Amino acid sequence: MSKRTEKTIVDIAEELKLSISTVSRALNNHPNISVKTKEKVKKMANKLGYRPNAMAAGLRNSKSRTIGLVVPRISMFFPATISTVIQNKLYEHGYHVLICQSNDSLEQEIALAETLYSTRIDALAVSSTLYTTDFSHFDIFKDNNIPLVFFDRVPKDYQAKVVRGDDYLGGYTVTEHLIEKGCKDIVHISGPLTCSLYVDRVAGYKNALRKHKIPFKKSRVFYHELTKENAQQACEKIFAKQPWPDGVFAANDTTAITILEYCRKLNLRVPEDIKIVGYSNDPRAEIITPTITSVDQFPSLMGERVAAALLDLMQQPVSNPQRYSEEIVPIKLIERASSATTVATRKTSSKKKVK
The missing domain is CATH 3.40.50.2300 (Response regulator)
Known part of the structure; x- marks a missing residue:
């Protein structure tokens, strides 16, 4: 099988009996070349299967x-x-x-x-x-x-x-949001601290706890790649024994969704029994039930x-x-149902008493 030979502007020039410089200028739409010549050159280029060499042009022009x-x-x-x-x-x-x-x-x-x-x-x-x-x-x-x-x-x-x-502000905002919603035992599922994102988010989490005088517990923070599988393993540890947390700050929405599914298996109500906040405002957070509060990173x-x-x-x-x-x-907290304030419902009768 013969090796395919690339056609060059030299081949086009020979076919049309034009100079190489004229062909080059025509292909580059130079204003000094007539429309008729440009069309003739481009037609021949297509016929021969000519492909411009972008790398060579880059070398010439730096x-x-x-x-x-x-x-x-x-x-x-x-x-x-x-x-x-x-x-x-x-x-x-x-x-x-x-x-x-x-x-x-x-x-x-x-x-x-x-x-x-x-x-x-x-x-x-x-x-x-x-x-x-x-x-x-x-x-x-x-x-x-x-x-x-x-x-x-x-x-x-x-x-x-x-x-x-602004990952520090993101971590701080999420944690303070959960505290203001009544959470006193907040788990944070973080990515590895070799990555700048998670160093800053953990710092925000810690400082929000400190501001509201809630003790930081090492046992309530998990560091791993934020995959569904790792989130499931974290849930097994979190819910292995009571007391269970009343809030979870997940560093991405995949983890937040996995936690929500795990809570359903335990018959934990979200947000009544536990509140969940994710991060990055993945479109999935808006279509799952309940919808998940998340941080928009724009x-x-x-x-x-x-x-x-x-x-x-x-x-x-x-x-x-x-x-x-x-x-x-900037970042922005998008509040949804998974961290909503819960209000005790009263049972009322719509029927009026008949005297």
Whole structure:
């Protein structure tokens, strides 16, 4: 089987008896080339199956018009929404986005960083894995003045642009909300503390307890990847013996939904016996019964700010060294039925007594 030979602008030029420079300009819609010639060149390009070499053009212009984007898992609601917004916003400015997922594997994240650098991307945006504590595999981008933006899961003291949610306020707000609803024994199911998100949310949880003079208990906090399976295991420990908690702060909505299902098996009423709050305002939280109180992290807004940061950095002189700068996206508690205030119902008769 013979190897397919790619057609080039040289082939087009030979077929049409034109100069290579004329063909190149026609394909790039140069104003000095007539409409008739442009149409003739493009028609021949289609006939020959010519494909423009974006990589070669990038080498000539020192720009690939391509941005790298690394996220933990594209299947999750929050990073999926952010990725879509980033891609759409950058496309409006003539950039294409290579979206890669690390699957929360540090090994894969390191390999992706190397691959994307070799691809000659113009900039890189990263939401790191749960276990990334050393960010030195991104040094190659800084050292070569390639704009670098971290978002959502971010380093604390790395010389780069950071766009993150207000996770401390989120943790504080959820915990205080449960306390104000009457909860005095609140469990917090957190992600691993190797990740910036959960360090901040746990700090908010602890400080809200402290403010309201409720003792912090290590036995009431669980640290693990926020999967359904891990949430079920946590429930088995939480409800193994009484007293059972009267409130649960879950660091994502998958965990909150799993806890709700577990409580049903125990005939625990939500919110009467136990109140539940999740995090990230996943659409599922609004359609389950009872609906689940959650924290909106405004992923679309974060995506817009990441795209804006990338565009801004790419316009700056390449000689400018990257420095740490931080932009915080707000959060908002969305109160729903799972943490509603319960009021004792009175039995009243609609029938009037007949004298």
